[in-house]
Amino acid sequence: MDQLEIFKALSNKARLQILNWLKEPEVNFPGQAEYGFENGVCVGQIHAKSGLTQSTVSEYLTSLQRAGLVTSVRTGQWTYYRRNEETFAALSKLIETEI
Amino acid sequence: MDQLEIFKALSNKARLQILNWLKEPEVNFPGQAEYGFENGVCVGQIHAKSGLTQSTVSEYLTSLQRAGLVTSVRTGQWTYYRRNEETFAALSKLIETEI
DNA sequence: TTGAGATATCGAGAAAAACCGATATATCTT
DNA sequence: AAGATATATCGGTTTTTCTCGATATCTCAA
Numbered sequence: 305m306d307q308l309e310i311f312k313a314l315s316n317k318a319r320l321q322i323l324n325w326l327k328e329p330e331v332n333f334p335g336q337a338e339y340g341f342e343n344g345v346c347v348g349q350i351h352a353k354s355g356l357t358q359s360t361v362s363e364y365l366t367s368l369q370r371a372g373l374v375t376s377v378r379t380g381q382w383t384y385y386r387r388n389e390e391t392f393a394a395l396s397k398l399i400e401t402e403i
Numbered sequence: 404m405d406q407l408e409i410f411k412a413l414s415n416k417a418r419l420q421i422l423n424w425l426k427e428p429e430v431n432f433p434g435q436a437e438y439g440f441e442n443g444v445c446v447g448q449i450h451a452k453s454g455l456t457q458s459t460v461s462e463y464l465t466s467l468q469r470a471g472l473v474t475s476v477r478t479g480q481w482t483y484y485r486r487n488e489e490t491f492a493a494l495s496k497l498i499e500t501e502i
Numbered sequence: 503t504t505g506a507g508a509t510a511t512c513g514a515g516a517a518a519a520a521c522c523g524a525t526a527t528a529t530c531t532t
Numbered sequence: 533a534a535g536a537t538a539t540a541t542c543g544g545t546t547t548t549t550c551t552c553g554a555t556a557t558c559t560c561a562a
Contacts, residue, residue: 312414314410315410318550324502358510360550360552362511363550381507400492403423456521456523458540477539
């Protein structure tokens with residue numbers, strides 16, 4: 305877990321917003337319903353909601369993934385992203401005890 | 404507590420290092436001993452240890468303070484900085500539950 | 503196998519952050 | 533009042549981040 309990379313990933317309003325949306329995918333991405341929420345939410349859904357371009361959203365999701373804050377699964381033409389709660393828990397503990 | 408400002412403040416190696424040093428002032432800033440550790444550590448001590456210029460260290464400490472991660476007390480010609488553990492505890496909880 | 507749709511990558515311009523040296527301000531000492 | 537010391541602020545250069553449009557890649561469907 306690279307703490308500096310994590311903090312950099314969290315240092316952006318749009319990325320924080322995405323992470324927050326992903327806490328409740330069913331609520332925040334109703335358009336995802338027909339494809340299911342098992343694997344997370346696909347890039348297009350996040351793009352549509354964010355107001356950012358597709359390329360920016362894709363890059364942001366990649367950076368969140370590099371930081372370990374989300375995981376992704378490719379299924380067909382879609383890439384699904386979801387939160388990696390283990391990293392959040394570890395980060396919380398890290399701040400409580402190490403930083 | 405402005406989470407974005409906090410994460411930005413934490414997105415820098417040198418600032419993370421300073422915060423870490425301030426966890427154990429007696430160990431990391433022996434030069435501070437003759438002035439006491441009650442109020443924290445003065446800018447010059449941190450400057451001396453950091454390898455950065457005085458102006459940069461001053462600015463970094465100010466940014467850490469704006470984020471609420473440290474507090475400062477001016478006493479005579481010195482400004483002492485110390486960690487604000489309440490913010491770290493709150494941040495840890497925030498990550499655990501809200502973000 | 504061709505076209506359409508979803509995502510990733512690339513190149514670029516604008517904005518912000520990382521530093522620095524010089525200088526200002528504030529305090530202490532004499 | 534004048535120097536010395538500690539810290540803060542200012543202006544500038546370099547590096548990084550933000551964000552976009554264009555394009556490439558990958559997969560599905562016809």
